[in-house]
Amino acid sequence: MDRRGFIRTSSLASGYFLIPGFLKPLENLRPGEGQKNIVIIQLSGGNDWLNTIVPYKNELYYKKRPKIGLKEDKLILLEKDLAFNNSLAVLKQFYDSGEMAIVNNVGYPNPDRSHFRSMDIWHTASSSNEFLHTGWLGRYLDNDCKNSYEGIEVDNYLSLALKGKKLNGLAVKNIKQLYNELKVPYFNDIAQAAKSDVLNEDNQGYLYKTLLETSSSVDYIYEKNKIVNNTFEYPNSELGKQLKDIANFIASGISTKVYYVSMGGFDTHAAQLDRQNNLLDQYAKAVSAFIVNLKGLNKWDDTTVFTFSEFGRRVEENASAGTDHGTAGNVFLFGKNLKKKGIVNELPDLENLDDGDLKYHVDFRSIYKNILEDWLQADANKIISANVNPFKVI
Amino acid sequence: MATPLGQIFHVYSRLGFGISYAKAKLLSQKTLNEIINGLIVTSSTGTYLTEIKKEDILLKKEAMDNGMTPKEYQKLIKDKLQELNISWTKKLLNTENVLLEKQTLFWHNHFACRVRHPYLMQELNNIHRKFAFSSFRDMLVEVSKSPAMLIYLNNQQNKKAHPNENFARELMELFTLGRGNYTEQDVQEVARAFTGWGFNKDDGTFEFKEKQHDAGEKTIFTRKGNFGGEDVINMLISNKQTAYFITKKMYKYYVNENVNEERVKQLADFYYQNQYNTGALIKKIFTSTWFYDAENMGCNIKSPVDYLIGLSRQFSISYSNYDVLFKLQRVLGQQLFYPPNVAGWPGGKTYIDSTTLVLRMKLPSLILNNGEVEIADKIDDPDDQKKEEVLENKKFGTTVNWGVIIEENKNLDLDKLLKVYLLKSPSQKITDKIKSDPSLGVKEMILKIVSLPEYNLA
Numbered sequence: 110m111d112r113r114g115f116i117r118t119s120s121l122a123s124g125y126f127l128i129p130g131f132l133k134p135l136e137n138l139r140p141g142e143g144q145k146n147i148v149i150i151q152l153s154g155g156n157d158w159l160n161t162i163v164p165y166k167n168e169l170y171y172k173k174r175p176k177i178g179l180k181e182d183k184l185i186l187l188e189k190d191l192a193f194n195n196s197l198a199v200l201k202q203f204y205d206s207g208e209m210a211i212v213n214n215v216g217y218p219n220p221d222r223s224h225f226r227s228m229d230i231w232h233t234a235s236s237s238n239e240f241l242h243t244g245w246l247g248r249y250l251d252n253d254c255k256n257s258y259e260g261i262e263v264d265n266y267l268s269l270a271l272k273g274k275k276l277n278g279l280a281v282k283n284i285k286q287l288y289n290e291l292k293v294p295y296f297n298d299i300a301q302a303a304k305s306d307v308l309n310e311d312n313q314g315y316l317y318k319t320l321l322e323t324s325s326s327v328d329y330i331y332e333k334n335k336i337v338n339n340t341f342e343y344p345n346s347e348l349g350k351q352l353k354d355i356a357n358f359i360a361s362g363i364s365t366k367v368y369y370v371s372m373g374g375f376d377t378h379a380a381q382l383d384r385q386n387n388l389l390d391q392y393a394k395a396v397s398a399f400i401v402n403l404k405g406l407n408k409w410d411d412t413t414v415f416t417f418s419e420f421g422r423r424v425e426e427n428a429s430a431g432t433d434h435g436t437a438g439n440v441f442l443f444g445k446n447l448k449k450k451g452i453v454n455e456l457p458d459l460e461n462l463d464d465g466d467l468k469y470h471v472d473f474r475s476i477y478k479n480i481l482e483d484w485l486q487a488d489a490n491k492i493i494s495a496n497v498n499p500f501k502v503i
Numbered sequence: 504m505a506t507p508l509g510q511i512f513h514v515y516s517r518l519g520f521g522i523s524y525a526k527a528k529l530l531s532q533k534t535l536n537e538i539i540n541g542l543i544v545t546s547s548t549g550t551y552l553t554e555i556k557k558e559d560i561l562l563k564k565e566a567m568d569n570g571m572t573p574k575e576y577q578k579l580i581k582d583k584l585q586e587l588n589i590s591w592t593k594k595l596l597n598t599e600n601v602l603l604e605k606q607t608l609f610w611h612n613h614f615a616c617r618v619r620h621p622y623l624m625q626e627l628n629n630i631h632r633k634f635a636f637s638s639f640r641d642m643l644v645e646v647s648k649s650p651a652m653l654i655y656l657n658n659q660q661n662k663k664a665h666p667n668e669n670f671a672r673e674l675m676e677l678f679t680l681g682r683g684n685y686t687e688q689d690v691q692e693v694a695r696a697f698t699g700w701g702f703n704k705d706d707g708t709f710e711f712k713e714k715q716h717d718a719g720e721k722t723i724f725t726r727k728g729n730f731g732g733e734d735v736i737n738m739l740i741s742n743k744q745t746a747y748f749i750t751k752k753m754y755k756y757y758v759n760e761n762v763n764e765e766r767v768k769q770l771a772d773f774y775y776q777n778q779y780n781t782g783a784l785i786k787k788i789f790t791s792t793w794f795y796d797a798e799n800m801g802c803n804i805k806s807p808v809d810y811l812i813g814l815s816r817q818f819s820i821s822y823s824n825y826d827v828l829f830k831l832q833r834v835l836g837q838q839l840f841y842p843p844n845v846a847g848w849p850g851g852k853t854y855i856d857s858t859t860l861v862l863r864m865k866l867p868s869l870i871l872n873n874g875e876v877e878i879a880d881k882i883d884d885p886d887d888q889k890k891e892e893v894l895e896n897k898k899f900g901t902t903v904n905w906g907v908i909i910e911e912n913k914n915l916d917l918d919k920l921l922k923v924y925l926l927k928s929p930s931q932k933i934t935d936k937i938k939s940d941p942s943l944g945v946k947e948m949i950l951k952i953v954s955l956p957e958y959n960l961a
Binding site for chain 2: 242257266269277287290296298303311315316320322378390457
């Protein structure tokens with residue numbers, strides 16, 4: 110009998126089969142090398158995509174945005190009559206090399222203009238009249254993963270997107286601090302004591318399973334991470350720091366499939382120009398550093414970066430030189446082996462609007478399905494119930 | 504003793520926020536009936552939230568007249584909502600009518616609503632208080648007429664020419680029948696029945712706008728008639744499924760997340776026969792012998808509010824800075840007046856993930872240990888993180904009178920203390936571990952006990 114077979118039989122025989130997957134030793138020995146992972150960057154507040162990827166040849170754009178419309182000489186021209194906001198300048202290299210895909214008109218039916226509700230919809234991949242308590246990545250963890258650390262959010266608190274029914278992702282703002290907290294002797298004792306007890310399926314068992322899983326996941330990440338010596342310089346922004354943490358995790362070879370970060374401040378109701386440009390500048394520089402860093406680490410082949418926001422903003426500017434909550438917008442994907450590159454679909458239609466807002470053409474869940482099926486090799490239909498076909502970008 | 508201590512700890516973890524050993528001992532002289540009857544308070548001074556004043560309805564107009572920018576106005580609303588949250592939090596910390604708060608929390612979740620109108624949010628909460636223990640039907644009518652709900656579920660836009668189905672759908676899906684007990688046609692027709700239900704923006708009172716109402720014939724639940732909103736509510740109330748739906752939710756909340764179908768059906772019949780008198784249902788639950796079965800003790804997960812309020816009340820913590828409790832509610836996943844969506848907080852296991860569990864285990868030391876951070880002291884690899892921890896603790900600004908707590912519990916050994924503070928025992932290994940350190944005083948033992956995962960069970 111081989112070792113794996115032995116462990117399986119003996120653990121069944123001793124009644125330890127209820128113990129979570131991370132305690133089964135061989136699962137942890139699987140090398141993380143070549144592990145495909147997705148890095149999700151959430152732009153919170155509703156990014157104004159029309160001033161991010163600008164339809165500069167469309168007169169309506171300037172007509173509806175006399176104050177904040179960006180003039181051609183302040184743009185970086187792309188193909189198909191679209192242009193980058195100048196603040197995205199450092200991303201042009203990835204656009205040129207075919208490592209960036211821009212999808213237009215992404216949204217969902219009956220859009221909700223409330224931040225938190227629309228964010229819920231993006232997190233849970235629900236329809237707008239459906240309330241789910243698990244996130245799409247949480248359900249991916251439930252179906253395809255064994256350990257919390259396979260989904261890491263670089264933040265203090267875990268987003269709904271990473272909450273599953275059986276398994277939750279792990280929120281890690283500072284791995285060393287979290288490790289130290291759990292290494293308090295008393296907590297460690299509790300976790301260790303529970304390890305040898307058979308855990309029940311009731312809530313008491315659930316609490317201990319969560320504790321054990323956390324402590325074991327944190328140990329694993331910490332041990333792997335502490336030998337990483339990544340001296341690459343990132344811009345000194347919050348997103349820059351978070352993406353550097355992720356680069357370190359990837360470099361450490363842990364078998365994490367999903368990384369998640371968010372960046373706030375995009376709710377630009379007033380005096381939008383400077384504020385959004387500044388945010389986009391931070392975003393672009395951090396992402397660019399991340400990609401260049403991963404290339405240097407020889408890990409870029411394994412990574413896809415996905416960026417979204419809970420909604421785009423209204424086509425027409427408001428009286429305070431800002432924009433109000435809207436509907437459809439763009440998503441970005443970055444990667445080495447994209448199936449579709451550059452601008453992958455039709456331009457936003459500024460003429461046929463839905464009550465002043467862009468109509469969506471691509472359901473965001475069809476992009477989730479593409480990511481799940483073609484990048485993470487998961488059965489997307491088990492995770493996303495919406496009846497949409499994958500929109501193949503990767 | 505008329506009532507065993509174990510039953511008092513159990514019942515108080517459900518109809519209140521826990522109870523101290525001393526108070527439990529006093530109460531044990533009474534019978535269960537006396538205890539529960541004493542807690543069903545329908546109306547008395549201090550029942551309602553009053554922090555936000557009625558003039559605030561005109562806040563937006565006033566703010567604009569005074570040249571406030573939209574940004575400043577948003578900030579003002581945010582601050583007011585926080586004040587509202589804190590005013591309820593204070594009531595939760597100090598009230599004697601714990602069951603009223605517990606039932607208000609239930610309705611707050613059942614009729615989840617989130618609009619940026621602090622006064623209107625407060626008024627909706629006061630409707631939940633007013634009808635907490637009386638007729639569910641009457642409350643449903645009031646809630647349906649409340650400006651907060653009319654705004655939240657877009658009924659202001661529900662007009663004859665363009666019906667808006669949002670309220671109609673949630674009324675049936677979330678407030679009364681539950682999914683699968685109505686058709687899409689019912690949704691459309693119910694929406695028509697509620698056209699014209701709106702409110703006066705200047706004084707925040709309900710207004711029936713006859714011109715916007717569709718008085719024509721509707722077909723609802725296969726019945727035909729020129730139904731209006733109240734007719735629909737009466738039809739929903741006369742449908743036993745509504746009694747079942749509410750009872751099941753109450754059973755999960757007060758008894759056990761794992762439902763005993765047979766029992767819920769019996770309770771639902773009782774609720775229905777008693778004209779949806781919620782107080783009668785609650786009394787029935789808490790005086791049933793099965794409520795005290797071992798399988799119903801310590802089986803539920805404390806909500807963040809249960810956890811925070813319970814900890815604070817059990818140790819008579821006084822806060823110098825209530826913002827802390829406002830923030831903790833958020834990071835633990837249940838901030839009052841900020842439900843995640845119209846379906847409310849899903850509750851139970853969804854409150855627990857690695858971050859929230861570790862935080863719940865750390866909080867007793869942070870809040871109760873008066874500026875000493877025992878947890879950080881023992882870090883084997885100290886660096887600047889330690890400073891952060893201490894700072895974090897200072898922000899709590901809490902005072903705990905340990906003298907009283909120690910005095911109250913000084914004659915209790917570890918086994919007794921475990922029964923006072925926990926409803927489910929930890930494993931033998933863990934109690935042995937605590938016992939193995941004979942130098943521990945009562946305070947240290949209590950701190951260890953309330954840091955255990957079991958402290959999160961109700």
